[in-house]
Amino acid sequence: MVWLRRTTHYLFIVVVAVNSTLLTINAGDYIFYTDWAWTSFVVFSVSQSTMLVVGAIYYMLFTGVPGTATYYATIMTIYTWVAKGAWFALGYPYDFIVTPVWIPSAMLLDLTYWATRRNKHAAIIIGGTLVGLSLPIFNMINLLLVRDPLEMAFKYPRPTLPPYMTPIEPQVGKFYNSPVALGSGAGAVLSVPIAALGAKLNTWTYRWMAA
Numbered sequence: 591m592v593w594l595r596r597t598t599h600y601l602f603i604v605v606v607a608v609n610s611t612l613l614t615i616n617a618g619d620y621i622f623y624t625d626w627a628w629t630s631f632v633v634f635s636v637s638q639s640t641m642l643v644v645g646a647i648y649y650m651l652f653t654g655v656p657g658t659a660t661y662y663a664t665i666m667t668i669y670t671w672v673a674k675g676a677w678f679a680l681g682y683p684y685d686f687i688v689t690p691v692w693i694p695s696a697m698l699l700d701l702t703y704w705a706t707r708r709n710k711h712a713a714i715i716i717g718g719t720l721v722g723l724s725l726p727i728f729n730m731i732n733l734l735l736v737r738d739p740l741e742m743a744f745k746y747p748r749p750t751l752p753p754y755m756t757p758i759e760p761q762v763g764k765f766y767n768s769p770v771a772l773g774s775g776a777g778a779v780l781s782v783p784i785a786a787l788g789a790k791l792n793t794w795t796y797r798w799m800a801a
Contacts, residue, residue, distance in 0.1 A: 635773030722777030
């Protein structure tokens with residue numbers, strides 16, 4: 591049954607990585623929403639933090655090798671860059687979709703796992719917190735290197751964008767003053783239970799295969 595167990599593990603890894611790409615392209619891309627700095631950025635940060643941590647910790651505990659989470663984040667990054675090529679083929683600029691910076695946050699998760707001598711609970715609590723805290727910061731730095739999202743949204747409207755989501759001028763400070771702080775805070779809190787879920791999924795898979 592070893593081959594079936596390993597096949598199930600790898601299938602789960604691929605599914606989560608592909609879903610993270612779809613989440614980036616379809617649900618949380620802050621280039622599409624012109625109020626990215628105040629509303630969508632926070633939602634995007636939380637969704638990406640949790641999506642990264644559930645797959646990364648699952649994969650890392652499956653192999654037991656520090657560095658696996660970074661490898662997983664690299665897979666997600668490659669998938670998203672390939673998907674960007676599809677939009678580029680449709681005539682959109684290559685930075686129309688911003689690839690999130692997953693790798694540094696995954697490196698922190700790996701570092702936690704290594705520094706605590708492969709302690710699963712430390713990886714869940716400390717590593718999950720670090721992923722949630724760091725990802726919004728890295729993504730905001732990433733956005734500063736991209737052309738103005740507001741200009742991009744007006745110039746290249748999303749073809750499937752419904753009428754009620756027509757780009758509008760952002761109301762700076764309308765909701766909250768620090769999207770990075772809010773995204774980091776919410777991400778740090780939510781990434782820990784999601785990391786625990788990823789670790790539990792690893793255990794459940796082994797039990798199911800052993801049955």
